[in-house]
Amino acid sequence: MTRRFVLLLLTALALVVPSQPAAAKTLPVVDMTALDAAAHVEGYRGNQPALGDDPSTILVQQALTKKGFTVEADGEYGRATTKAYTKFQRSLGYKTIDANGVPGPESLAVLGAGRFTVSHVVQVGSRSDTYYGKRVNTRTRQMLVAADAAVPWKLRLAQGSYCGLVKARCAAASAGTHDGGGVVDVSVKGMSTTRRWQTVQALRQVGFAAWLRTPSQCGGCWSAHIHAVAIGDTDVWQRNGKFTNRDQVADYFVGRNGLSGHKRDNTPTKYRVPFTTWEQYAGL
Incomplete structure (x- = not known):
């Protein structure tokens, strides 16, 4: 078989064999x-x-x-x-x-x-869900259900989310942190000190930045409760150009208390957990 014949044969095959489509571009x-x-x-x-x-x-x-x-x-x-x-x-x-x-x-x-x-898409879902009568979004409700299942008592909300969106009245001492989504106050009425800290821990495990609030922190302007902000919630709200609830997550990340003085988080070490989100906890 001559070299010329081989070249002609290869040329003929190239004409009848369909070309392969270019590989699809892999996006980052x-x-x-x-x-x-x-x-x-x-x-x-x-x-x-x-x-x-x-x-x-x-x-x-x-x-x-x-x-x-x-x-x-x-x-x-x-x-x-x-x-x-x-x-x-x-x-x-x-x-x-x-x-x-x-x-x-x-x-x-x-x-x-x-x-x-x-x-790892973050979906807050409906803004009209409720948890024990308080307005929250779907993602926040799912997080609360998971935290509730981690303790042998029921989590009751003292305050929900979206006060700014529906122009509802939130506690003045909350300073606008409940105007958007992903923010709740959990009642600690009737809970022992240990149960209060265990509730903080359960909320943190499912992706909340959570702290126990006591009257001494604000000169008696609020009663004892747990304040919790869902990390990564997309419905954060601005008040006077400031993201009060978003910036509380920033405080939590570095071990601060999320209040205006940015003091160290007073949560006992045994009740602290690594910084996590709901999607990481739920494997989403």
């Missing part, structure tokens, strides 16, 4: 759970690599810049990124609580189209 992945936890913590505390969000945040920052909402791709979900993401949300027609700079699943999907996919 944004971990939404880590991203939203960072959106809570880093806006107030600065970059925290331990959150594991940096690669995801960089992808979001790059996508925002390509959309015309320029921000440095430094992996820190700080104030600049929050502001840029808020502008992006508003460009999609979102307002008030839906344009708060914390990525929701719908806006993140739009931003990532052709650029990245999204894993």
Whole structure:
């Protein structure tokens, strides 16, 4: 068989054998759970690599810049990124609580189209769910159910969420922390001190930043209760330009008490747990 014949044969085969389609482009992945936890913590505390969000945040920052909402791709979900993401949300027609700079699943999907996919999606669900008569979103209710199952007594709420959204009256001492989603006060009436701390622990295990509040912390302006903020909830609310509930999560991350003085968390060591989210706890 001559060399010329071999070349002709190969040419003929190339004409009849269909070409293979190009491999589909593999897009990078944004971990939404880590991203939203960072959106809570880093806006107030600065970059925290331990959150594991940096690669995801960089992808979001790059996508925002390509959309015309320029921000440095430094992996820190700080104030600049929050502001840029808020502008992006508003460009999609979102307002008030839906344009708060914390990525929701719908806006993140739009931003990532052709650029990245999204894993470990944070879904708050309905804003009209209730838990023992108090308004919460679906994610918060699921978290409370899980925490309730971890202790042999029932968790009763003294205050729920979305006071700002429905223009309901929240306790003045709450300073707007209950205006958005993911924030509750748990009653400790009739609980022993041990049970109070065990309840704090149960709430933290399922993804709440939670603290026992006592009258001495505010000069008697509130009765004893447990204040809990769902880490990574996308329905944080601004009051006078400040994210009071989001910044409380930032305090919790570094072992502070979430109050204006930012004192050390007084929770006994035996009742503390590692920083976690509902999605991590539930394996979502």
